[in-house]
Amino acid sequence: MTAARREDEVMELARRRGFIWAAFEIYGGASGFFDYGPLGAALKRKIESLWREFYTLGEGFYEIETTTIGIRDVFDASGHLECFMDKMVECKKCHSLFRADHVGERCPDCGGEFSEPQDFNLMFKTRIGAVTSVGGKSEAYLRPETAQGMFVNFPRLLRFHRNKLPFGIIQIGRAYRNEISPRQGIIRLREFTLAEAEVFVLPHEKNKHPRFHEVEDVVMRLKPNYMDEEIEITVKEAVERKIIAHEYLGYHMARVQQFLEKIGIPVERLRFRQHEHDEMAHYAEDCWDAEFLSDRFGWVEIVGIADRGDYDLSAHSRKAKVDMSVPVVTGGEEAEGAREGNENLSVFPHVIEPSYGIDRIIYALLESSFYKEEVRGEVRRVLRFKRCVAPVEVAVLPLLNRKELVNKAKEVFQMIRSHGIFAEYDASGSIGRRYRRQDEIGTPYCVTIDYETLENDTVTIRDRDSMKQVRVSIAELPAKLRGDVESMFTFSR
């Protein structure tokens, strides 16, 4: 229980200060389930909003919201029913469990005999309605990814986009996987949040992304599956040298990196690792994981960028008997897939999918933001969140708990909130203690009301990272907090 390691200390802080904790604690807990507290939920909400903006405003994608329960047909077609399933055998002697295809006739531990293989599916199964029979529409599953909701709605989405490709669809939501034994805290959860984009593109257009030039100079750290070491390379060069298969994949990998940097994941702790062929999910043609270098867990996947090919659309077309292929329009530029003289040619769009594990990103952010130093013999713990994700944007503090300062401080507090800035008020304990409280939850700025405030209506803004202060007038405070606060401290760091 001792929080000896720095990394464990972060999670201790997260629990203590209301970011995240084990679910069902009063009943002893349940492995693989966590709840977000007041600050964690705020942090998560901010990350999700930034993500949403990044893809809607940034890419012009629309967001949809589909059911978290899926009927059997969906996961039958998607392959999850079969491929998410492991045949498990149990040793009759020592009761160890093994995957049937990973093990021989006898238990490798004790040499005991195995039971008959039994199915273990990673999907949570449920039933629809008061039906007790097996099969049919009564059988349902909690989705293991949000993606299927976007695939099964493809015909309507295509019509919505007036039959024009490419287009992208995003979705943020919960997904569920009944892990055999989840560990590693919020790295492996049984219920978690995914933020996924499905980009539908004609196969012969995968190598010409209209905005590729905007990201072509982005330098990324790549670990291709046929190489033993990592290389640092621009996206442009990686695509030219076929290290990354095509522009669409390269473009979205670069965008993933840009998003992660934007919310404050240090780029030097990031790499993109290409899946080995035997490691690839059943639906993937190619897949690169954006991995975060954790002090605690080593390289951890936080985003997967997969080329799902036409796997899902063709599978649902077959199963549902609804043709989701699209006609290939041979316009001015000739299309590779379109053969001459064949006017009725149609193809299944391919899907490029960046899939973000929000909970893991939150862990990565907590771990990499955590900073500890000694100030005057006391430990100072700081979460160095970027302002765009900080749960509390500013704290308003009267220098002393005196009536005249408190009244003025409450006035300023209300004023700041009326400008749409989320603030916290705290008058309890010494000013130093209150600064430390805010440091620990990552509040970037503290506004302090002192006796000078009463004289000339100015307050100080204290910067979390430099602990420096500048004095501004109350009148210009909202504008400063909204706008160029950072610049007021950049030279003093």
Next chain:
RNA sequence: GCGGCAGUGGUCUAGCGGUAGGACACGGGCCCCCCAAGCCCGUAGCCCGGGUUCGAAUCCCGGCUGCCGCACCA
């Protein structure tokens, strides 16, 4: 899921068969004009269930949870 170890206020810990003590945090007060100072007061705990015993936080069994190793992580 298997094996080993462990679970005491919010956090960290002392106690290891006679009924819980500390530190920090938190709340109230005093003091205080800027980075967890000091003083006073207060709130708050033996993971859950069974058993052994006159008596269990302490010993035994089961469960849950966590850590380490193995397996699993489509």
